[in-house]
Structures are given as structure tokens and as C-alpha cells.
Amino acid sequence: MHIHRTPDQIAADRARYEDHQRRGLTFAPKALPDPSPLPAPPPDPARVLGTEVIAGGWYWTCTLTAGQVIRVEGAAGTSVSLAVWAARDASERLNLPDTVKVQWTTELRKGRVLLSDMGRVLLSITEDSSGAHDALTGGSSAADVGQGVRNCRDNMVLAAGKLGLDRRDIPAVLTLFAPVRVDAGGHFGWRGSLLSGRA
Amino acid sequence: MDQIFDIPAERPWSGIVRQGQTIRIEDSFGQQAIDTIFYAAHDFGERYSSQETLKANGRAYIETGAKVMSSEGRLMLTVTADTSGRHDTCAGCCSCESNTVRFGHDTRYLHACRENFILELSRHGMGKRDIVPNINFFMNVPISPNGAMTIDDGISAPGDHVELLAAMDVLCVISNCPQINNPCNGFDPTPIRVVIRDGIGG
Numbered sequence A: 001m002h003i004h005r006t007p008d009q010i011a012a013d014r015a016r017y018e019d020h021q022r023r024g025l026t027f028a029p030k031a032l033p034d035p036s037p038l039p040a041p042p043p044d045p046a047r048v049l050g051t052e053v054i055a056g057g058w059y060w061t062c063t064l065t066a067g068q069v070i071r072v073e074g075a076a077g078t079s080v081s082l083a084v085w086a087a088r089d090a091s092e093r094l095n096l097p098d099t100v101k102v103q104w105t106t107e108l109r110k111g112r113v114l115l116s117d118m119g120r121v122l123l124s125i126t127e128d129s130s131g132a133h134d135a136l137t138g139g140s141s142a143a144d145v146g147q148g149v150r151n152c153r154d155n156m157v158l159a160a161g162k163l164g165l166d167r168r169d170i171p172a173v174l175t176l177f178a179p180v181r182v183d184a185g186g187h188f189g190w191r192g193s194l195l196s197g198r199a
Numbered sequence B: 001m002d003q004i005f006d007i008p009a010e011r012p013w014s015g016i017v018r019q020g021q022t023i024r025i026e027d028s029f030g031q032q033a034i035d036t037i038f039y040a041a042h043d044f045g046e047r048y049s050s051q052e053t054l055k056a057n058g059r060a061y062i063e064t065g066a067k068v069m070s071s072e073g074r075l076m077l078t079v080t081a082d083t084s085g086r087h088d089t090c091a092g093c094c095s096c097e098s099n100t101v102r103f104g105h106d107t108r109y110l111h112a113c114r115e116n117f118i119l120e121l122s123r124h125g126m127g128k129r130d131i132v133p134n135i136n137f138f139m140n141v142p143i144s145p146n147g148a149m150t151i152d153d154g155i156s157a158p159g160d161h162v163e164l165l166a167a168m169d170v171l172c173v174i175s176n177c178p179q180i181n182n183p184c185n186g187f188d189p190t191p192i193r194v195v196i197r198d199g200i201g202g
């Protein structure tokens, strides 16, 4: 009915996968840096290129060139959803499934990277005092918060629209400062204790 | 009349499922990941959203009773039957590019789901930007409380199937996953079958 691969081929591929698995699940987490201190040391004013205070419930966009750093600081109780596009070709964009799959973890923290759909690193997490981010369940939508209240989905449609993109271009978003985790039974829960360092 | 589609190993497929129809996706030989994306048939800008789906179900896996939600927060389909028990929607589809990062440069020229999706979507006027995080039927991706994620051996047996009832007219796009670098296909991709019929069950 179908072409079977040989037992030797299968055994070789399995052995290689299990080697990767061991490195990804067992070794890599041991090499992660410690979380960044809180409060964060203030940046050197001479090196700050710009600062924006984003109103609650609103959106903002910026362009970063390679080597620049963006610091996102959330007031206590605030979550921030993040979409990323490659500046030179917006069809290349944040791909969270690849990001979590390649790094063998859904827990993105200092030392981890955000990957595009083209296998390239868009952003590296160089400092992170929180480590309590949600790479799986996304931001709010009108169905969550009700009509007439601003929500993440609409914000993303607006942000994309002003960049000449549209809703087809909105990737799955990373939500910062949102300690959503999967319990042993497969249910999502809000593990607020992960945020306690920030209170 | 049932519409039956036999999809060869490693190949893409697409078809329309009308509101009120059921699509059965059958893992004919077992341990075969079936990467699937749904688009609203009358507005491809509205499409499957893994994040809306995960949020709506409150569960990390797709199971019987799960709502399959769109980017507009609307119900697209409901899972009405499942003989297997676990399907993923967090790990996305394989690609030459991610394979290269994960497994090394010698995997660069192996066939991948993203190749299938781009080819199949091109038949419907869509492209790479329209590939969203998909459902991986019959793919076993446990996520631990500490966040760890791995692709384990599939738990589906030959003939296992999942059925979804369409709440709106949808275009279903499938990549019968060709991945041989992890156990999602038992390292040996196999043919699958899709059956579309009116109503539930049969």
C-alpha cells in the first residue's frame, strides 16, 4: 500500500531524534541564565533611542534594526501581547509553534529566542525578570471582553492595518506577563504565583 | 452520498465541507500526523485560530467535544467523534527551515508540510502568509506543567479517526505530514483517508 522505510533507516532517525530530545529537554534548561533582577537597572540615558508609554488597552508599533534592544515594562497586573514581522518582508513573521517546538519548551524566558516561520531568530530574550509569559493561548478578543471594550485582536488588526498589512498577516501572539500554564491534566490555568516577584 | 478522498503519503489535499456536513479524517495505517487548517469558505480572511481554540476549550489538546474556532472568534466545527484521544494544535507544521534549525542542515531538502501547504493554498489564491498554526490530528505533543514540550510516539492505531461537524461552510486544507525526523509519523509516512458526509455519524 505504501513504501515502507527500512528498519535501519527508521532506527537511525529515531536514535537521532532521541539524542536531540535529550539535549533539548534535559541539557538545554540547565544552561539557561538566571532571571534578570527586579527592579531592572535603569538604562543608560545616552543610549535610549525612544520611550513610549502605551495607554491601557491600546496598541503601538515600532521598527527595530538588528542589534537594537526593546525593553517592555508592564505595570503590575498588565499583560502585553506581541506580534513580530521581519521589516524587509512581512510574510516572514513570528512563529510561536516553531519557537516552542524547536526549543522544547513553551516557557519562554531569558536565554530563549523568538523564531520566524523561516527558521530565523527575530528577537532574543536578553533580559527577563518575569519568565511568566504565554506562548500558547494568545490575547483577548471581543468575545472575551464584550463589545465596546478594546481588545487585543482588534488592536492587532489596527496595528497591522497601519503598517499596510491586514488580518491575514496577524500571527499567533506572545503574551508577556501572562502566567498561563498547562496542568498535569491538560487544562490551562493562570498560575499567578509566577508573577509574585513583580507585585 | 459520501465523498471519499484517499490522500497518498506526504501529499496535500483540500476540499469544501458544508455547514451541517461531517468530515471524517482517518489515520488509515496509524501513527500518522495530519496537519490541517480550516478557512471560512466564503471569506478566507477568516481562518482557524489555534489561540482562539485553545482559549475556548481551556485545554491544551483537541479532543471529542472540542470547539474549532476561527480568527473572528466564531465556531467553525465541533469534534463529534474521536477514536484516538489526543490531537495537537500547539506545535505547528514542519518546514524545511525549521527542520534545518532542529535537526541539522542535511535535512534542508526533505519534503515538509509547509511545502504542501504553500502548493495547496496557491490553488485557492492564498500563499505563505495564510499558513496559520494548524491542528495536528493524531500527533502526540504532551506539554508538561513546567512548560516542557516534546513530540512523542503517536498513539493512533490503524483506522483511528476523528469526525468534525461543520458549523459554517469551510475549506479544509490538509498536509499529510512527510516528516521523518521525529516520531510523529512513526518515521514512515502513510496514506490517509477523508470522508465527507451529510449530518453526524453514519
Ligand SMILES: [Zn+2]
Pocket: B035, B093, B094, B095, B112, B113, B114, B177, B178, B179
Ligand atoms: Zn509535517
